[in-house]
Amino acid sequence: MILVTGGAGYIGSHYVLYAHQRGEQLLVLDNLAYGHKESLPSDVPLIVGDMGDKSLLDSIFTTYKINAVVHFAAYAYVGESVTAPAKYYANNTVATLAVLNAMRDHDVRQFVFSSTCATYGNPSYVPMDEKHPQNPINPYGESKYFVERILKSYDHAYGMRYTALRYFNAAGADPEGSIGESHDPETHLIPLVQQTAMGKRDSISIFGTDYDTPDGTCIRDYIHILDLAQAHALALEKMRAGELSAIYNLGCEKGYSVREVISACEKAANRSIPYQEMQRRAGDPPRLVASAAKAKNELGWKPVYEDLEEIIQHAWNWETNRKY
Numbered sequence: 377m378i379l380v381t382g383g384a385g386y387i388g389s390h391y392v393l394y395a396h397q398r399g400e401q402l403l404v405l406d407n408l409a410y411g412h413k414e415s416l417p418s419d420v421p422l423i424v425g426d427m428g429d430k431s432l433l434d435s436i437f438t439t440y441k442i443n444a445v446v447h448f449a450a451y452a453y454v455g456e457s458v459t460a461p462a463k464y465y466a467n468n469t470v471a472t473l474a475v476l477n478a479m480r481d482h483d484v485r486q487f488v489f490s491s492t493c494a495t496y497g498n499p500s501y502v503p504m505d506e507k508h509p510q511n512p513i514n515p516y517g518e519s520k521y522f523v524e525r526i527l528k529s530y531d532h533a534y535g536m537r538y539t540a541l542r543y544f545n546a547a548g549a550d551p552e553g554s555i556g557e558s559h560d561p562e563t564h565l566i567p568l569v570q571q572t573a574m575g576k577r578d579s580i581s582i583f584g585t586d587y588d589t590p591d592g593t594c595i596r597d598y599i600h601i602l603d604l605a606q607a608h609a610l611a612l613e614k615m616r617a618g619e620l621s622a623i624y625n626l627g628c629e630k631g632y633s634v635r636e637v638i639s640a641c642e643k644a645a646n647r648s649i650p651y652q653e654m655q656r657r658a659g660d661p662p663r664l665v666a667s668a669a670k671a672k673n674e675l676g677w678k679p680v681y682e683d684l685e686e687i688i689q690h691a692w693n694w695e696t697n698r699k700y
């Protein structure tokens with residue numbers, strides 16, 4: 377059985393859907409700080425609790441036959457991490473350590489970790505591969521970077537095998553529309569633009585229109601949520617086959633500007649979307665694009681939904697028919 381921490385969140389719930397459809401036995405641990413129990417299939421058990429709770433972890437590992445952990449649980453608001461770093465180090469680093477210690481104590485040695493391109497900081501070149509220097513520029517990125525360092529030590533000392541997946545921008549929704557993104561507060565560009573299209577917000581802010589990019593706005597790499605899910609399944613498959621620990625970028629290897637995202641959302645919504653041009657935000661690099669060649673070559677990862685319009689169409693189908 378796979379323990380999925382944060383499995384009721386946006387990315388975790390799509391992994392649960394994907395793995396459940398492929399016959400995996402899953403157990404979700406989520407404190408529902410940001411997750412939704414409605415996002416889980418009715419026959420996947422959910423334990424509502426905190427991943428930093430040692431006695432809860434001991435009882436989970438004693439009660440269930442867990443042989444791997446897929447670890448999504450974390451706080452993921454970059455801006456908040458700057459003003460409330462303690463919250464981020466305590467949850468993303470220290471509570472993750474509790475999960476790793478419980479795994480070590482209960483002899484569970486396969487771990488898939490939601491890392492992030494935020495561990496790189498400002499790019500010194502694009503597309504960014506896994507050898508790009510890691511100099512995170514905010515506590516969120518640091519809190520994840522520390523976990524990567526801990527994983528390396530735990531592998532060396534305790535033989536704990538891990539796959540750290542450094543995602544770029546997760547986007548889209550289940551193509552069937554059963555689940556999707558539902559963050560409160562929402563900070564991600566695509567849902568914000570789509571909520572503006574629906575009249576739930578007055579306008580979308582474009583932060584910086586004078587970057588050295590073709591249309592002056594920032595460029596990001598959007599990866600479909602089910603392609604992320606596929607990579608987690610492949611990572612686990614590799615570890616089950618005895619492969620060593622590894623780190624992979626996950627992105628589409630294509631960058632889209634803020635204006636391109638707004639245009640694609642206008643097309644999906646069939647209406648124009650009001651926007652405001654604002655000053656640049658501190659700490660926003662002009663261009664973040666992944667090289668995902670390593671995941672393709674070594675994991676055999678084959679992204680299915682690489683077209684921005686398709687990603688946005690799935691997100692729009694969800695946004696206009698949201699169940700939670």
Ligand SMILES: NC(=O)c1ccc[n+]([C@@H]2O[C@H](COP(=O)([O-])OP(=O)(O)OC[C@H]3O[C@@H](n4cnc5c(N)ncnc54)[C@H](O)[C@@H]3O)[C@@H](O)[C@H]2O)c1
Pocket residue numbers: 381382383384385386387388405406407408409410411412425426427428447448449450451452467471490491492493542543544545546547559
């Ligand atoms: N969304 C992105 O674009 C993106 C990019 C890179 C990395 N990530 C990482 O991917 C993971 C999932 O992100 P998401 O967008 O689905 O976020 P999310 O907030 O939707 O999901 C995180 C889940 O973890 C749960 N959680 C948090 N702390 C917990 C704790 N102490 N105990 C138990 N449950 C806890 C939350 O309730 C939530 O359901 C995170 O680790 C995030 O840092 C996300």
